[in-house]
Amino acid sequence: MIVKYFSTGQRPQRRWRTAFTAIRFLRTISHFANKVPKETSVSHFAIDISSNDHDTPYHVFSHLNDVARKTLINMVKEKSIELLNELGGVQRVATILGSNVKEGISDCENDLLHRRNVFGANTYPKPPRRTFLGFSLAALKGSTMIILLVCAVLSLGFSFEQQSESKHGYSRWYDDVSNIVAVFLVVALCAGANFWLSNESREVSYASDDIKVQVVRNGRHFLVSIFDIVVGDVVSLRIGDKIPANGLLLEGFCLQVEESNNGGELDNIISVDVSRNPFLLSGAKVIDGLGFMIVTSVGMDTLWGEIMSSANIDLEETPLQESLHKLTSCIGKAGLAVAMMIFMVLLFNNTQKSFSEMLRAMVGFLNSSMTVLNLAIPEGLPLAVTLTLAYSMKRMKDENVMARKLSSFETMASVTTICSNKTGTLTLNQMKVAELWIGEEAFGGGSLIEIEPGVSKLLKEGLALNNTCIVGEQNAGSTLEISGSPTEKAILEWGATCLGMDIKEIKQDCQVIDVKAFNSERKRSGILMRKANEKAIHTHWKGGAEIILPMCSYYYERNGTVKDMNGEERMELEAIIERMSAKGLRSIAFGHRKVVEQNDQVYEKLEQSGLTLLGIAGLENPCRLGVKEAINLCKEAKVNVKMITGDNVYTATAVAIECGILNGEEETAKVVVEGEQFRNYSVEERMKRIDRIRVMARSSPLDKLLMVQCLQRKGHVVAVTGNGSSDVPTLTKADVVFSMGIQGTVAAKENADIVMLDDSFTSIARLLSWGRCFLSNIHNFIQFQLTVNIAAFVFNFIAAVYCSEAPLTAAQVLWLNLLVDILGVFAFSTNQPTDDLMRNPPADKQELLISYSMWKNLLVQALYQAAILLTLQLKGSIIFRMTKNVKKTVIFNTFALCQVFNVFNARVSEKNKRLEGIVKNKVFLMAIGGVVFLQVMMVEALNKVANTEKLSLTQWCACIGVAALSWLVGWVCQLKSNACS
Ligand SMILES: Nc1ncnc2c1ncn2[C@@H]1O[C@H](COP(=O)(O)OP(=O)(O)OP(=O)(O)O)[C@@H](O)[C@H]1O
Numbered sequence: 016m017i018v019k020y021f022s023t024g025q026r027p028q029r030r031w032r033t034a035f036t037a038i039r040f041l042r043t044i045s046h047f048a049n050k051v052p053k054e055t056s057v058s059h060f061a062i063d064i065s066s067n068d069h070d071t072p073y074h075v076f077s078h079l080n081d082v083a084r085k086t087l088i089n090m091v092k093e094k095s096i097e098l099l100n101e102l103g104g105v106q107r108v109a110t111i112l113g114s115n116v117k118e119g120i121s122d123c124e125n126d127l128l129h130r131r132n133v134f135g136a137n138t139y140p141k142p143p144r145r146t147f148l149g150f151s152l153a154a155l156k157g158s159t160m161i162i163l164l165v166c167a168v169l170s171l172g173f174s175f176e177q178q179s180e181s182k183h184g185y186s187r188w189y190d191d192v193s194n195i196v197a198v199f200l201v202v203a204l205c206a207g208a209n210f211w212l213s214n215e216s217r218e219v220s221y222a223s224d225d226i227k228v229q230v231v232r233n234g235r236h237f238l239v240s241i242f243d244i245v246v247g248d249v250v251s252l253r254i255g256d257k258i259p260a261n262g263l264l265l266e267g268f269c270l271q272v273e274e275s276n277n278g279g280e281l282d283n284i285i286s287v288d289v290s291r292n293p294f295l296l297s298g299a300k301v302i303d304g305l306g307f308m309i310v311t312s313v314g315m316d317t318l319w320g321e322i323m324s325s326a327n328i329d330l331e332e333t334p335l336q337e338s339l340h341k342l343t344s345c346i347g348k349a350g351l352a353v354a355m356m357i358f359m360v361l362l363f364n365n366t367q368k369s370f371s372e373m374l375r376a377m378v379g380f381l382n383s384s385m386t387v388l389n390l391a392i393p394e395g396l397p398l399a400v401t402l403t404l405a406y407s408m409k410r411m412k413d414e415n416v417m418a419r420k421l422s423s424f425e426t427m428a429s430v431t432t433i434c435s436n437k438t439g440t441l442t443l444n445q446m447k448v449a450e451l452w453i454g455e456e457a458f459g460g461g462s463l464i465e466i467e468p469g470v471s472k473l474l475k476e477g478l479a480l481n482n483t484c485i486v487g488e489q490n491a492g493s494t495l496e497i498s499g500s501p502t503e504k505a506i507l508e509w510g511a512t513c514l515g516m517d518i519k520e521i522k523q524d525c526q527v528i529d530v531k532a533f534n535s536e537r538k539r540s541g542i543l544m545r546k547a548n549e550k551a552i553h554t555h556w557k558g559g560a561e562i563i564l565p566m567c568s569y570y571y572e573r574n575g576t577v578k579d580m581n582g583e584e585r586m587e588l589e590a591i592i593e594r595m596s597a598k599g600l601r602s603i604a605f606g607h608r609k610v611v612e613q614n615d616q617v618y619e620k621l622e623q624s625g626l627t628l629l630g631i632a633g634l635e636n637p638c639r640l641g642v643k644e645a646i647n648l649c650k651e652a653k654v655n656v657k658m659i660t661g662d663n664v665y666t667a668t669a670v671a672i673e674c675g676i677l678n679g680e681e682e683t684a685k686v687v688v689e690g691e692q693f694r695n696y697s698v699e700e701r702m703k704r705i706d707r708i709r710v711m712a713r714s715s716p717l718d719k720l721l722m723v724q725c726l727q728r729k730g731h732v733v734a735v736t737g738n739g740s741s742d743v744p745t746l747t748k749a750d751v752v753f754s755m756g757i758q759g760t761v762a763a764k765e766n767a768d769i770v771m772l773d774d775s776f777t778s779i780a781r782l783l784s785w786g787r788c789f790l791s792n793i794h795n796f797i798q799f800q801l802t803v804n805i806a807a808f809v810f811n812f813i814a815a816v817y818c819s820e821a822p823l824t825a826a827q828v829l830w831l832n833l834l835v836d837i838l839g840v841f842a843f844s845t846n847q848p849t850d851d852l853m854r855n856p857p858a859d860k861q862e863l864l865i866s867y868s869m870w871k872n873l874l875v876q877a878l879y880q881a882a883i884l885l886t887l888q889l890k891g892s893i894i895f896r897m898t899k900n901v902k903k904t905v906i907f908n909t910f911a912l913c914q915v916f917n918v919f920n921a922r923v924s925e926k927n928k929r930l931e932g933i934v935k936n937k938v939f940l941m942a943i944g945g946v947v948f949l950q951v952m953m954v955e956a957l958n959k960v961a962n963t964e965k966l967s968l969t970q971w972c973a974c975i976g977v978a979a980l981s982w983l984v985g986w987v988c989q990l991k992s993n994a995c996s
Pocket residue numbers: 436437438500502503533534535536538539540557558559560601602603659660661662663714739
């Protein structure tokens with residue numbers, strides 16, 4: 016044994032340690048094994064010892080000490096087959112853990128609790144979440160805010176100094192504090208929004224981590240959360256499943272798993288079998304075969320747990336957020352430059368004599384420039400994106416859609432092509448056998464059918480054993496409780512009703528020796544089995560009819576006669592399949608071959624030819640309700656929908672017509688293609704045809720990938736849906752990935768940007784409109800914000816240079832700033848998708864953040880505002896005969912009201928429907944109402960704080976009138992652009 020340890024290539028120290036613990040472990044176990052019979056009665060949880068092996072040390076695990084536990088953990092982690100052999104093999108470990116493949120562990124709460132106490136739970140401590148303070152610091156650090164803060168503090172220091180010299184420093188002090196408050200308010204707002212968003216996405220990530228796993232407890236199958244798995248649990252493994260914890264394979268066929276090294280990229284595929292390599296590591300994915308494993312260590316005792324607990328789940332910034340941050344800091348820097356310029360200009364225009372006068376003036380100038388800077392920075396932009404994201408995420412969660420990747424919202428707006436699966440997405444998730452052909456005779460799918468008992472028996476065996484569904488208790492009278500793939504479920508249900516099949520009985524009589532699991536590549540599944548007391552071996556195949564038919568040389572007739580399948584019959588059968596498929600039915604054929612074993616020769620091979628056709632089933636799979644409408648919506652939105660399916664051309668075409676992807680008048684040869692045909696096109700031909708192709712039938716997973724890549728090369732933004740694990744290569748390449756919550760495998764879900772819990776295509780269409788709404792909201796918001804910034808910029812700059820003073824006080828600037836943010840956030844974050852959005856073509860991904868027409872709109876508005884304000888500032892006293900303070904108030908009031916009106920302008924980028932949908936958006940109406948109310952308060956009541964004077968009714972009317980004119984300006988501007996285009 017020692018020698019063997021040296022040859023395993025482990026580090027010497029560890030090897031010794033393992034060997035040492037192994038010996039201790041064995042000793043512990045044998046020690047307790049001797050003690051067990053006495054302890055059984057006192058043990059507070061009892062597992063019925065129904066095993067015939069009476070000296071099995073069943074409750075030993077509860078006495079396992081730390082050393083023994085560690086040995087188990089390390090044995091699997093290090094995949095030490097030597098150690099496993101020392102322990103007596105997989106079955107023995109299962110026995111020690113009080114479990115076996117048929118019965119599993121007890122599902123009694125106490126037992127489970129006990130196991131959790133001894134071995135731990137299958138959870139990992141979550142990485143600590145970022146605090147509000149953390150977000151605040153990040154917001155402060157990441158923006159121009161810090162410059163603003165520094166300047167304000169500096170200025171504050173100046174004013175204190177000044178105050179000590181003269182008694183008039185009071186108002187300056189007040190202004191500086193306003194500036195500082197502004198900074199903190201904005202930072203707090205940003206941090207709050209980020210905090211909310213991170214909470215939302217944490218919830219989503221938690222929900223998507225919570226995978227359901229199929230386990231055996233008390234001999235029954237349960238679906239439990241991965242977090243509830245305990246050591247000793249027997250877990251069923253299927254293609255696409257994720258290994259939920261570390262463990263050993265108890266029983267399995269052709270099991271292959273894909274392990275990722277340290278959760279990283281390097282993936283290696285490993286064959287797992289009971290005798291040579293039974294080790295299964297949590298986090299690995301099953302890519303072929305099937306089996307049952309026993310869990311030996313959970314949670315933090317596995318590498319996966321360690322990785323997950325240290326995983327960084329910080330929010331990544333979406334590309335849009337990134338570019339907005341850049342834009343903001345660019346504008347911030349420009350603002351700073353202008354502020355410095357204003358400062359210099361003021362300084363040179365006012366050369367004072369004494370130093371103290373000079374200093375006082377300087378502080379004033381600094382303050383004015385800071386005020387300009389404050390208004391100039393569009394800090395609301397990133398904020399709006401964050402809030403919109405959080406809001407959309409929440410809304411989607413309410414609609415049973417989980418967004419795993421934030422950037423998918425943006426991409427969704429520019430999707431031009433959707434490649435969709437058929438089963439479950441376009442069609443319902445249930446199938447039903449509509450007809451069955453035996454030979455050339457058809458039977459309906461509803462009631463008991465009469466066929467020769469021999470054929471019936473073989474058919475039943477094929478149906479029941481060559482099937483991966485999990486069947487609950489089958490009581491007479493009650494309906495079967497079956498979970499699994501829709502196809503197999505339909506077949507089992509049909510067998511039970513129409514053949515009177517008793518699944519349990521069949522499973523008892525036959526022993527399955529080998530399994531070839533179904534996948535989309537093979538499109539068939541097969542088993543090898545042996546019946547009790549029979550020296551023969553049976554091969555059963557089931558799969559797509561055109562795939563099984565060539566494997567058959569004979570066929571059964573209803574009365575039990577076997578017939579040769581020569582040319583004519585074969586053609587007749589092919590015609591049957593075609594007719595069935597043209598009705599939209601999925602055709603599945605069943606083939607069988609029996610090989611009698613001569614003498615002592617053991618024969619264990621899944622025959623691929625010389626089968627006898629048992630029958631062909633046609634499964635109906637109706638379209639989902641609303642799919643046709645959803646597809647029409649996509650068409651209207653200039654989004655192509657392509658259906659990719661494993662079914663044959665006829666079925667695919669029929670279903671495509673039924674759900675509106677094809678209208679039935681197209682030339683089938685041009686719009687429908689088979690996977691193989693598509694694969695064999697030359698590159699040029701593929702590129703030429705791809706746009707017209709609407710349906711791909713009999714596709715393999717790689718054809719799907721080829722199609723996506725081809726589309727992308729043509730400049731399409733491609734969204735795909737995926738449910739199988741074989742879809743994964745495609746999923747990693749597509750621009751947006753939807754995965755199915757019900758039908759999807761874990762592997763597909765992990766690669767998805769968006770998981771749809773209801774699997775339906777109608778949700779995809781709705782999501783597209785959400786994505787477009789998101790992008791248009793952001794665009795509108797940018798337009799609105801920048802208008803304010805530019806107007807404020809121009810106005811303040813000119814006013815400061817001409818009049819040597821800032822026209823607005825800091826408190827007023829603070830309020831304007833807040834007003835803009837509040838209005839913007841509420842007006843644009845909570846907008847619902849409108850029908851208009853889905854009538855436009857998808858957004859161009861290459862298009863700039865601010866399009867030409869946006870620039871035009873916002874510049875026109877900004878210049879209009881600046882012009883009005885400047886007129887008031889320079890000529891106001893003459894035109895309206897106002898005092899200086901009243902003039903200031905009028906300017907402030909007009910500016911604020913301009914923004915209120917401009918919000919409506921920005922809500923419409925193309926059409927002149929300023930008020931459309933407003934009434935529905937209560938939040939927005941409330942925000943407008945609140946802002947207007949506060950503005951009135953600022954002018955009429957809070958005069959001290961806001962440095963304002965009360966205004967007369969005429970003055971109010973003038974302010975409102977001038978502000979309202981911005982609608983006219985916007986309207987004219989849009990009229991012109993509509994005329995141009
Ligand atoms: N469980 C199964 N056992 C044997 N054959 C099957 C099984 N399920 C499907 N098939 C056959 O394999 C073909 C491909 O099925 P698959 O489930 O891979 O389709 P798909 O690529 O997912 O497309 P779709 O979205 O239409 O389901 C089907 O047309 C059917 O003939």
